[in-house]
Amino acid sequence: AVAMIDLNSGTSIPQLGLGVWQAENDETEHAVAHALDAAGYRHIDTAAAYGNEEGVGRGIAASGVAREDVFLTTKLWNADQGYESAIAACDTSLGKLGVDYVDLYLVHWPLLDSDRMKRTWEAMEAIAESGKAKAIGVCNFEPHHLDTICGHGETVPAVDQVELHPHLPQNDLRAFAVDREIAVESWSPLGGTSNSGWGRASKPNTLLDDPILASIGEKYGKSIAQVIIRWHLSNGLIVIPKSVHEERISQNIDVFDFDLDADDILEISRLADPGGRVGAHPDEMNIGAPE
Numbered sequence: 001a002v003a004m005i006d007l008n009s010g011t012s013i014p015q016l017g018l019g020v021w022q023a024e025n026d027e028t029e030h031a032v033a034h035a036l037d038a039a040g041y042r043h044i045d046t047a048a049a050y051g052n053e054e055g056v057g058r059g060i061a062a063s064g065v066a067r068e069d070v071f072l073t074t075k076l077w078n079a080d081q082g083y084e085s086a087i088a089a090c091d092t093s094l095g096k097l098g099v100d101y102v103d104l105y106l107v108h109w110p111l112l113d114s115d116r117m118k119r120t121w122e123a124m125e126a127i128a129e130s131g132k133a134k135a136i137g138v139c140n141f142e143p144h145h146l147d148t149i150c151g152h153g154e155t156v157p158a159v160d161q162v163e164l165h166p167h168l169p170q171n172d173l174r175a176f177a178v179d180r181e182i183a184v185e186s187w188s189p190l191g192g193t194s195n196s197g198w199g200r201a202s203k204p205n206t207l208l209d210d211p212i213l214a215s216i217g218e219k220y221g222k223s224i225a226q227v228i229i230r231w232h233l234s235n236g237l238i239v240i241p242k243s244v245h246e247e248r249i250s251q252n253i254d255v256f257d258f259d260l261d262a263d264d265i266l267e268i269s270r271l272a273d274p275g276g277r278v279g280a281h282p283d284e285m286n287i288g289a290p291e
């Protein structure tokens with residue numbers, strides 16, 4: 001069964017959830033409903049910028065699973081950073097999702113404007129205080145960004161959600177996060193999509209064809225995707241593989257009847273690649289930031 005990971009907010013998060021980036025509202029609704037009612041997921045990760053919060057809300061409603069049994073994450077888009085704008089954006093997201101709180105509200109990207117980022121974080125603290133988010137955190141923050149927003153007694157983000165997979169294991173960031181009691185969540189955990197996103201081209205996914213991962217999977221009768229998800233779990237990471245296909249959604253949570261051994265872990269560690277990033281680097285993602 002999916003483990004719960006304790007967050008520094010005092011709440012806890014199911015270690016495995018469903019990601020929905022680049023899914024339209026209707027396919028999102030269908031994927032979320034399948035994940036919750038058939039596959040047994042209890043954690044959904046979306047963002048205002050994905051344009052599918054309404055689909056997520058409809059999927060939760062259609063699943064028949066009670067709101068309080070679902071861990072729901074959404075994210076604040078760059079254009080809404082700042083104090084008043086962040087508070088308003090949270091309300092807009094809650095409206096689209098059709099809920100009165102989220103379990104986790106994340107700042108989607110760091111900005112070049114660190115003063116604005118600090119005001120955003122004050123708004124995030126107020127949002128947590130008001131109960132509209134049970135926990136608050138960030139995405140794509142490097143250690144220096146974290147120092148900018150929580151260096152002076154401010155709330156420490158509960159999580160940092162970053163691109164992370166065997167080609168980009170983010171060892172330095174993970175060590176920093178452990179030190180600060182920040183949980184790390186892996187986005188593009190399976191190596192991402194080959195579609196472009198955020199106005200830039202992503203690198204093609206080569207992880208899902210990797211022969212080493214395939215041979216590890218053969219030993220256990222598991223797919224490459226299942227081996228990768230097991231790797232995230234064994235590393236204590238929170239993992240949110242994306243799929244809109246029922247069979248894959250079910251397959252991606254069917255990872256609790258096998259485990260990787262020390263040799264597998266060693267072989268996977270050799271896949272780390274200095275050029276392994278597939279998505280945007282935080283420094284390139286000031287897109288839409290207010291003037």
Ligand code: A2P
Nearest residue numbers: 188189190191192193225241242243244245248
């Ligand atoms: P799809 O939604 O068409 O299934 P990531 O989670 O790393 O961002 O990337 C997931 C990508 O891999 C998506 O494009 C998804 O596409 C695909 N995918 C998800 N689960 C599986 C799986 N079990 N086997 C193969 N491909 C998968």
